[in-house]
Amino acid sequence: MSIxxxxxxxxxxxxxxxxxxxxxxxxxxxxxxxxxxxGEGKSTFLNIITGKLAPDEGKIEWAKNxxxxxxxxxxxxxxxxxxxxxxxxxxxxxxxMEAQMNEICDRMGEATPEELEVYMEDLGTIQDLLTMHDxxxxxxxxxxxxxxxxxAEIGLERDVTELSGGQRTKVLLGKLLLEKxxxxxxxxxxxxxxxxxxxxxxxxxxxxxxxxxxxxxxxPFLNSVVNLIYHMDNQELTRYVGDYDKxxxxxxxxxxxxxxAYSRQQKEIADLKDFVARNKSRVATRNMAMSRQKKLxxxxxIELAADKPKPEFLFKEARTPGRIIFxxxxxxxxxxxxxxxxxxxxxxxxxxxxxxxxxxxxxTTLLKSLLGLIPPISGTVEQGDYLELGYFxxxxxxxxxxxxxxxxxxxxxxxxxxxxxxxxxxxxxxTKHIESKVKVLSGGEQAKVRxxxxxxxxxxxxxxxxxxxxxxxxxKDELKRALLAYKxxxxxxxxxxxxxxxxxxxxxxxxxxxTRII
Numbered sequence: 001m002s003i004x005x006x007x008x009x010x011x012x013x014x015x016x017x018x019x020x021x022x023x024x025x026x027x028x029x030x031x032x033x034x035x036x037x038x039g040e041g042k043s044t045f046l047n048i049i050t051g052k053l054a055p056d057e058g059k060i061e062w063a064k065n066x067x068x069x070x071x072x073x074x075x076x077x078x079x080x081x082x083x084x085x086x087x088x089x090x091x092x093x094x095x096x097m098e099a100q101m102n103e104i105c106d107r108m109g110e111a112t113p114e115e116l117e118v119y120m121e122d123l124g125t126i127q128d129l130l131t132m133h134d135x136x137x138x139x140x141x142x143x144x145x146x147x148x149x150x151x152a153e154i155g156l157e158r159d160v161t162e163l164s165g166g167q168r169t170k171v172l173l174g175k176l177l178l179e180k181x182x183x184x185x186x187x188x189x190x191x192x193x194x195x196x197x198x199x200x201x202x203x204x205x206x207x208x209x210x211x212x213x214x215x216x217x218x219x220p221f222l223n224s225v226v227n228l229i230y231h232m233d234n235q236e237l238t239r240y241v242g243d244y245d246k247x248x249x250x251x252x253x254x255x256x257x258x259x260x261a262y263s264r265q266q267k268e269i270a271d272l273k274d275f276v277a278r279n280k281s282r283v284a285t286r287n288m289a290m291s292r293q294k295k296l297x298x299x300x301x302i303e304l305a306a307d308k309p310k311p312e313f314l315f316k317e318a319r320t321p322g323r324i325i326f327x328x329x330x331x332x333x334x335x336x337x338x339x340x341x342x343x344x345x346x347x348x349x350x351x352x353x354x355x356x357x358x359x360x361x362x363x364t365t366l367l368k369s370l371l372g373l374i375p376p377i378s379g380t381v382e383q384g385d386y387l388e389l390g391y392f393x394x395x396x397x398x399x400x401x402x403x404x405x406x407x408x409x410x411x412x413x414x415x416x417x418x419x420x421x422x423x424x425x426x427x428x429x430x431t432k433h434i435e436s437k438v439k440v441l442s443g444g445e446q447a448k449v450r451x452x453x454x455x456x457x458x459x460x461x462x463x464x465x466x467x468x469x470x471x472x473x474x475x476k477d478e479l480k481r482a483l484l485a486y487k488x489x490x491x492x493x494x495x496x497x498x499x500x501x502x503x504x505x506x507x508x509x510x511x512x513x514x515t516r517i518i
Contacts, residue, residue, distance in 0.1 A: 002027055003066055003183055003211055004049060009058035011041070011048060013440055016432045018044055020235035022058070026183070031205070032213045033222045033244060036232035037308050038444025038472045039433060042215045045232070046070065046185050069181030071172055071189055077160040084156040086171050087142045090178035094135045101126045145174045149197060154360060165394055165466075166192035166359025173201070184212035188443070190221055191469040192394070194358045194495055217444075217472050219244050220498060234305040262302045272296050311428030311475050313451060313482035318388035318458040323349050325387065325461055325489050326370055331379035333362050333369045338377050340366070340513045349384075352483070352490040354500035357510030363493045364394065366510065367463050370491070390459035392450060394466050404434045404441070404449050411453045427452045428475060443470035451479070464492040468499050 004026040011019045018041035026032070034042050047053040049060055050070050062068070077086055104119050104126075111119055134141060146152040149170045154163070160171060169192045176184065190198050198221060205212065205225040216222050222244045229240040229247040240247040272292045279285035280293070330342040339362035347353065355363050368374045370381055371391060402410070408420045415423070424434045427448040438446060447470045454462070462483075468476050476499065483490060483503055494500045500507070 003063050005059075005061045006049060007059045007061075009048065009055050009060075011044065011053075011055045011058075013436075016436070017235050019055075019237070022235070022237045024230070024237055026211055026213070028211060029209065030211045030228055031208075031226045032211070032228045032230055033226035034213055034215045034230050034232065035217075035222070035244065035247070036472075038428075038448065038470070038475065039442045040232040041235075042232055043072075043187055043442060045237075046072075046187055046213070046215070050185065066183060067179070067181045068183050068185060069176040069179050070185040070187075071169075071176055072187055077163075077168060077171065079159070079161045081160050082157050083146070083151055083154065083160060083163075083171055084142065086160055087146060087151075087156075087174050087178060088138065090175045091133075091135070091138050094130060094133055094138070097126050097130055098135070101130075141178060145178055148200060149174050150358065164192070164360045164364065166194060166197075169193055170197065170359065177204070182210055184208070184210070184214075186212060186214045186216075188215055188217070188470065190216060190218045190495070192359065192466065192495075195356070195497070196358060198495070217468075217470070217476065218496065219473065258302065259304065262304050265299075265302050269296065269299070269301075308474075309425065309428050309430055311448065311451075311478045312426045313455050313478055314426075315390075315455050315462070315482060315486045315488070316458045317487055318460040319386060321349055321387050321460045321489075322385035324382075324384040325349060325351070326384060327382045328370070329380050329382070331369065331381060332377040333365045334377045335365070335374070340510075342379060343513055345508075347489065347491060349489055351506055352504050353492065353506045353508055354504035355491060355493045355508050355510060356495070356500075357514065361510045361514045363510055364465055367391075367465055367491065367493060371463060387461055388457075388459045390454050390457055390462045392454050392462070392464040392467050394469065401437060401439065403437055404429065407438055407449055408452060408456075412456060423452050423456050424449070427455075444472055444475065447471055448475065455482075460488040462486070462488060462490045462492070464490065464494075466493055466495070468494060468496050 002025055004024070006022065006024040009019050009022040009024070010017075034045065036042055044053065048055050050068060051060075081089075101123060104123050108116060108119050130136070142156075143152065146156055151167070151170055151174060154167060160168065163171065169189065173189060189201060193201065198218075202221060202224050205214075214222070214226060226243055227241075229242065229244060231238045231240060231247060231251065240250055242250075272295060276289045276293050276296070279289040282289075325347040326345075327347075328343050328345040330344065331340070332338045332342055333340050355366065357363055365374065369376050371389065372381070372383075404424055405417070405420050408423060409415065412420070412423075421431075421434055425431075429445060429448055429452075433441060433445055438449060441449070447467075451467075467479060471479065480499060480503055483492075490504075492500065492504070
């Protein structure tokens with residue numbers, strides 16, 4: 001049974017086309033991975049089918065009474081709301097039914113016999129719906145999901161504004177699972193999630209009977225949960241049966257076949273043009289030349305898609321620092337309350353350290369404490385000599401109304417326009433991206449703008465907070481290559497073992513030092 005039909009979808013931003021005449025059909029029980037390079041329109045596609053964005057052209061048609069659950073990259077939780085409030089909001093439609101039921105009960109005291117009969121019928125319908133949706137077990141269900149996602153240990157009365165990126169993702173995911181929608185739309189759900197809860201989500205999706213569409217650049221995760229791939233490329237959407245590895249295999253064969261057919265046709269075109277040029281003016285061969293010209297005119301020319309710009313990251317390196325990068329003595333990190341026991345840590349020149357551990361455990365807080373961006377609760381951090389630090393934050397801060405050019409120019413006012421454009425192009429951004437405002441770029445494109453700032457500043461120590469979030473496969477591979485080639489020291493928060501394995505000289509697990517049980 002078809003849950004969703006998309007027909008002849010066309011959409012763009014300004015003069016930048018995203019989709020051209022795209023059609024798509026979602027069937028019951030399909031587990032779809034939506035893949036493609038950064039900026040190809042994956043999140044835009046989800047925003048269009050959920051009605052958050054109106055397409056330029058095309059028809060979106062959902063089956064009747066389908067309830068859609070959408071985990072968006074950029075969903076914002078309301079300040080002042082507790083974790084419990086956020087999870088309970090999954091049942092808002094049931095609370096509205098309860099209010100309706102109470103209103104009917106109030107009216108029954110003054111109702112005529114005829115009205116009473118109608119009220120009793122309405123009351124029975126609402127009671128049945130509330131029972132069917134486990135309304136009288138809401139608290140137990142909320143507690144169960146909170147425990148599974150590790151939210152109970154944080155405290156269900158905690159304000160959502162106090163949560164880390166990973167904890168916010170868990171709250172949104174928990175709300176979605178409690179809603180029990182007929183279809184799940186998940187936009188990069190593993191960003192900010194720790195390894196334990198990525199495994200939990202993997203098990204959940206494998207057992208999920210309904211349909212889902214999943215956007216992810218985490219290939220092992222994709223391979224373990226999807227049975228169909230839709231590839232978004234050059235304004236088209238193409239369907240492949242199987243997991244991501246199978247898609248890559250078939251895609252490579254199709255690409256090779258198309259390139260071979262293109263080469264054969266180009267040779268044929270060149271031969272025909274040559275024959276026409278040599279023979280059109282001779283009376284004896286003019287008819288043959290005209291015949292070949294007609295063949296040329298009628299020929300459907302094969303076109304190869306322009307190659308996507310591949311990012312090329314090359315970190316500028318500053319002078320060699322002293323042997324000690326930093327030394328922490330009895331360091332207790334945190335904001336209002338301690339997140340760690342007293343830490344005595346030393347990082348030496350040349351170390352490349354991966355910092356791992358559960359969400360909310362204090363990984364970002366530790367980075368900021370070592371940088372001196374936030375004061376420790378107690379203890380000291382002593383930085384070494386001749387350090388040139390480069391810091392990559394989880395998310396972009398500041399004015400997103402800037403264009404990409406303005407964003408880089410603010411950081412490097414001495415650059416010429418050519419140098420700014422060249423720096424952004426090396427990070428895999430096209431001319432249209434470079435001239436766009438930062439706020440209209442995808443999460444991956446924004447990450448490339450931040451990486452552009454980082455690689456063009458001379459550093460000898462890099463502090464990276466989840467640098468792989470939002471990046472597509474090519475960009476991740478290139479970033480790993482660049483970090484392996486980097487002669488400086490690295491302290492990196494990362495939840496993807498396949499990224500830091502082979503790169504990190506040491507792995508520090510914050511779970512051993514935290515005061516929290518998460």
